[in-house]
Amino acid sequence: xxxxxxxRNAEYAKKLVEKLNNISSDKINIMEVCGTHTMAIFKYGIRxxxxxxxxxxxxxxxxxxxxxxxxxxxxxxxxxKEDIIxxxxxxxxxxxxxxxxxxxxxxxxFDVRIVYSPMDCLTMALQNPSKKIVFLSVGFETTAPMTxxxxxxxxKSNIKNLFFATANKIVPPVMEALVKDKELRIDAFLLxxxxxxIIGTKPYDFLSEDYNTPGVxxxxxxxxxxxxxxxxxxxxxxxxxxxxxEYKRVVKTVGNPYALEYLNKTFNIVDSNWRGIGRICGxxxxxNGKYEYFDALKHFEIEYEDYDGSPGCRxxxxxxxxxxxxxxxLFKKLCSPENPVGSCMVSSEGTxxxxxxxxxxxx
Amino acid sequence: MTDDYLIEKEKGGTRMCLAVSGKVLxxxxxxxxxxxxxxxxxxxxHLVPDVCVDEYVLVHAGCAIxxxxxxxxxxxxxxxxxxxxxxxxx
Numbered sequence: 001x002x003x004x005x006x007x008r009n010a011e012y013a014k015k016l017v018e019k020l021n022n023i024s025s026d027k028i029n030i031m032e033v034c035g036t037h038t039m040a041i042f043k044y045g046i047r048x049x050x051x052x053x054x055x056x057x058x059x060x061x062x063x064x065x066x067x068x069x070x071x072x073x074x075x076x077x078x079x080x081k082e083d084i085i086x087x088x089x090x091x092x093x094x095x096x097x098x099x100x101x102x103x104x105x106x107x108x109x110f111d112v113r114i115v116y117s118p119m120d121c122l123t124m125a126l127q128n129p130s131k132k133i134v135f136l137s138v139g140f141e142t143t144a145p146m147t148x149x150x151x152x153x154x155x156k157s158n159i160k161n162l163f164f165a166t167a168n169k170i171v172p173p174v175m176e177a178l179v180k181d182k183e184l185r186i187d188a189f190l191l192x193x194x195x196x197x198i199i200g201t202k203p204y205d206f207l208s209e210d211y212n213t214p215g216v217x218x219x220x221x222x223x224x225x226x227x228x229x230x231x232x233x234x235x236x237x238x239x240x241x242x243x244x245x246e247y248k249r250v251v252k253t254v255g256n257p258y259a260l261e262y263l264n265k266t267f268n269i270v271d272s273n274w275r276g277i278g279r280i281c282g283x284x285x286x287x288n289g290k291y292e293y294f295d296a297l298k299h300f301e302i303e304y305e306d307y308d309g310s311p312g313c314r315x316x317x318x319x320x321x322x323x324x325x326x327x328x329x330l331f332k333k334l335c336s337p338e339n340p341v342g343s344c345m346v347s348s349e350g351t352x353x354x355x356x357x358x359x360x361x362x363x
Numbered sequence: 364m365t366d367d368y369l370i371e372k373e374k375g376g377t378r379m380c381l382a383v384s385g386k387v388l389x390x391x392x393x394x395x396x397x398x399x400x401x402x403x404x405x406x407x408x409h410l411v412p413d414v415c416v417d418e419y420v421l422v423h424a425g426c427a428i429x430x431x432x433x434x435x436x437x438x439x440x441x442x443x444x445x446x447x448x449x450x451x452x453x
Contacts, residue, residue, distance in 0.1 A: 117425025249436040
């Protein structure tokens with residue numbers, strides 16, 4: 001078993017779609033929180049085969065998209081300082097700030113490098129002792145443990161020239177803000193499978209207990225998503241508001257205890273700003289006292305003032321699921337993956353990028 | 364998943380939440396060699412210290428983030444098979 005193609009079987013998919021069409025229910029708003037789900041739903045044409053009463057809303061689950069512009073501007077300032085090598089995941093390169101993008105800075109001759117893993121920065125730091133390496137630590141609970149591992153390793157190995165501009169975010173608190181939003185009226189959530197692999201399913205119990213909103217953890221193959229939707233629609237039709245796990249081959253109720261321990265060792269939970277959504281209590285991570293030395297924004301004394309957005313860009317409302325990308329006046333006119341105005345068009349997981357690439361009614 | 368991985372390699376970067384499955388070929392301390400599609404990659408194993416050779420892991424940003432439970436995968440696939448079987452019987 002390779003755990004991929006087995007979950008793309010067309011015969012099973014057809015049956016699951018049929019089953020979904022046979023459950024009668026009123027209009028249901030389901031938010032898929034994760035950007036990788038958004039992309040997979042489009043890629044496999046799942047929207048096209050759903051019954052008309054199921055309305056899928058794309059949520060704020062793309063880490064690049066929800067990173068506020070003030071952070072981008074801070075790292076753009078940082079990358080032009082003397083002897084700096086900026087190391088980043090590829091997605092961040094073209095996110096526009098007030099003063100260009102990392103891609104533009106690279107073209108201007110500043111040393112900006114794409115890495116596959118933060119751990120690559122350890123070698124980079126050792127190979128470039130006269131330089132200071134700054135890793136842009138953006139990502140949810142799925143990605144943050146890798147920053148923990150790297151900073152622990154850096155401290156252990158007495159590496160003094162590696163720093164992290166942290167903007168890591170925690171998913172469940174933002175979901176509370178969305179489920180409370182009366183305008184959105186979310187009936188159920190498809191929960192982000194790979195965030196759940198780390199944190200488990202318990203942090204979502206509040207959805208069920210406090211808001212009568214069910215959630216199902218699913219994987220990213222077409223059968224996973226269709227099965228997840230079936231379970232959600234069934235739960236709603238029975239007024240059963242449980243949190244269920246349909247991705248048991250990867251997700252445990254308690255998550256990955258090793259990853260959680262690494263996170264606890266290195267980070268404190270802090271309030272954090274989400275692009276277009278605003279400040280959410282307890283939704284961010286910052287190095288704790290033991291690892292404060294490695295905090296790039298503190299070390300280089302970069303002034304950081306929270307603000308948001310490009311003029312005319314409606315990324316904020318799109319991230320909250322209030323409008324679809326095609327409702328934004330810039331979409332496909334002034335904003336495209338080649339020339340993005342907002343972050344949702346930059347990241348391959350962004351809702352605008354997904355609509356641009358796959359959606360048929362967006363011409 | 365292999366095609367996603369190749370696209371990712373081509374782009375030279377990481378899509379943040381994308382994780383791909385691969386078979387563990389070798390483990391040495393905190394590092395392992397994982398076969399993803401037909402490529403072999405060095406992967407950090409800190410988060411899956413109990414994994415064994417020949418088991419599958421989910422790899423994200425150069426680290427294995429979880430072991431894939433084959434038994435659970437089979438149970439899920441059996442549920443789908445059951446759906447089809449019931450159809451035939453009817």
